[in-house]
Amino acid sequence: MxxxxxxxxxxxxxxxxxxxxxxxxxxxxxxxxxxxxxxxxxxxxxxxxxxxxxxxxxxxxxxxxxxxxxxxxxxxxxxxxxxxxxxxxxxxxxxxxxxxxxxxxxxxxxxxxxxxxxxxxxxxxxxxxxxGPMDFADVDAVVDLNPRDALELAVFALVECLETGLLELVPKDAPPGHVQYLRTRVALNMVRSVVMLDGGFALHDGHHGRPEFGGASQWLLRLRDNRLDREPVSVAVVLRVLMQGLAEHRRRGWLTTHPDAITGSLFESAVGGRYVGYLQRLVLDLFDQLRVGAEQADALPDEEVARLLRQAWRSVCAARPELAGATDRPWPFFAARSGTYRDQLLQMKL
The missing domain is CATH 3.30.460.10 (Beta Polymerase, domain 2)
Known part of the structure; x- marks a missing residue:
């Protein structure tokens, strides 16, 4: 501090x-x-x-x-x-x-x-x-991070992507600059989560770790900070970054041995931990299903990505009896639960 x-x-x-x-x-x-x-x-x-x-x-x-x-x-x-x-x-x-x-x-x-x-x-x-003038005894604290923390940020980016409907069609009246910000924000947070695996933390710490993620971070920051009313980065590009980031977490992060960022951690028995872990597994299952049809994401038009997302969501719902009758699109489901997710995520850490 x-x-x-x-x-x-x-x-x-x-x-x-x-x-x-x-x-x-x-x-x-x-x-x-x-x-x-x-x-x-x-x-x-x-x-x-x-x-x-x-x-x-x-x-x-x-x-x-x-x-x-x-x-x-x-x-x-x-x-x-x-x-x-x-x-x-x-x-x-x-x-x-x-x-x-x-x-x-x-x-x-x-x-x-x-x-x-x-x-x-x-x-x-x-x-x-x-x-201000008031002191805080914790002023010299250094908080170290681990692969579990990195995965938590990655899943948080996925939740934000789903709750805002960023992978679905953009409303015709949405300002291009705002859409650009939301899409690059989600992609940057995924890149940032991978950077955390190598000791970085900030968006500008892309020099940590593998060069392709550092390059993606610099490119996304340039897009974000351009601040021009231009066509936003495509949904397919955002999806590619999300998939590459998740693959990295599966290859060498917490996902190599755990199904979510809660299981196996101190938060597993904490208040809110069960709810957070369940929603994280749901999100990760959805992107696992989506990965099957989105291997060539860069070449897909936005409408096709939206169709694949709905198809993946239907597959997830079909495999879970408690989701019977859920909406056909993931956006309303996650939008209705995002506030509770954030509250429980904070509560379990207190």
Missing amino acids: RRQSGIEELSHCLLGRIERPDSASLAFAESLARGLYRIAELAPRESAVVLGGSFARGEPYLAAGTDASPLSDVDILVVHSATIADRPYSELSAAFRATVPQASVYCLRSDQASHLTTALGREYRTNGLLI
Whole structure:
């Protein structure tokens, strides 16, 4: 965790890995830095405010335009003492979003935050930016990651892909820039999960490990950061990256000996672990079925990828009695469960 000494230093860190940020991006970073310091003032007394995610890593995605509004989330963790009287969570979140509209706020007691492991712990305890005057005893923590953590991120990318319908047809009125962001985000997170197998963590750590994944990371980042209203990267290309990443996890990651990222781990008996493990196996089964028909993914039109996905989903449902009567498309099923999945994923780590 890195303590920030002021608005100027923080605004520089927010864009630290963006090559030649334009004036709109620099202005937004300064505005966001001021907003984050204002949030630190609004936080309950005896609490610390930690910024995580892509902004803390210095590699956010900003939309094109004069305001350079962020498409990346502004992830904020409030770490507080168990002895203080907290303001209601909803009230605190509303106050933060009134200052920084893109803020996603999490509140944890200091004892909970100090025990965060996995990629979530790495995001806040190791890579996070500590904002404001309050201290946090965990400031020098280093959270190491393992192949299980890498697989968890890979499956998270697959869940996001399914819950948003990214492998299905794009709505005619969807802004090309937003579709480009969503598709490259999912593909980049899969590449990032493979990079984690070789000791990397950030999107820009593609130099770790096998060259083809480093090259894919650089290419996807260029597409993401182009910020032009152009045709988005095709569904087939996204699918190819997802399949190659999963193959790497099967070859040398946690999937070589386990059916999901929960089985065989400390989280297997944790609250929420059973639900998370089941949904992960469902997702991995779906992509196993999809792999059979998508070996030449680069040559497939988007409509064919969508058809193959529905076909794979029907095969998965047919093999599981509890899914009898499920929707014909996977998107509604996973969209209805994504919130619970995220909540249980966090709960099992506390």
